[in-house]
Amino acid sequence: MKKKLSLVAFIYAKPGYQDEVATTLKSLIELSRSEAGCINYDxxxxxxxxxxxxxYENWHDRSDLDHHFNMPYMQEIMKSLPEMLRAPVEMHYLDMLSHPNRQQLTEG
Incomplete structure (x- = not known):
C-alpha cells in the first residue's frame, strides 16, 4: 500500500498583504478538495x-500532490503569490504514519 503524504506549508505575507494572501489561499480550498487524491486541505x-x-494537506500519495501542483490554478497562484510574501513558502513533506480519519476519506 502506498504511503499517505502530508504537506505542511508555512506562508508569510508581507505586512499589509495578509487580507489579499488570505483571499488567494482561500480560493484554493474547494478546488483542491475536489481533486481525487486529496484527503483534506485546510x-x-x-x-x-x-x-x-x-x-495542512493530506494526499493519498506523492503523485497526487505532484498532480495538484501541476493544476493550472496552482500554477497561476504560484506565479502571483511571491510578490505578496516576505519569505519563500516553507514546505514540509511528511509520510503519514497514522491512518487518515475515516470521515475524511468518505467525504472526498
Whole structure:
C-alpha cells in the first residue's frame, strides 16, 4: 500500500498583504478538495501574527500532490503569490504514519 503524504506549508505575507494572501489561499480550498487524491486541505492563520498562514494537506500519495501542483490554478497562484510574501513558502513533506480519519476519506 502506498504511503499517505502530508504537506505542511508555512506562508508569510508581507505586512499589509495578509487580507489579499488570505483571499488567494482561500480560493484554493474547494478546488483542491475536489481533486481525487486529496484527503483534506485546510488553511490556518496564526492567532499571534496575522501575516502567518499554514496550509495542512493530506494526499493519498506523492503523485497526487505532484498532480495538484501541476493544476493550472496552482500554477497561476504560484506565479502571483511571491510578490505578496516576505519569505519563500516553507514546505514540509511528511509520510503519514497514522491512518487518515475515516470521515475524511468518505467525504472526498
Amino acid at each position: 488553511l490556518h492563520q496564526s492567532s499571534d501574527d496575522p501575516t502567518v498562514f499554514v496550509m
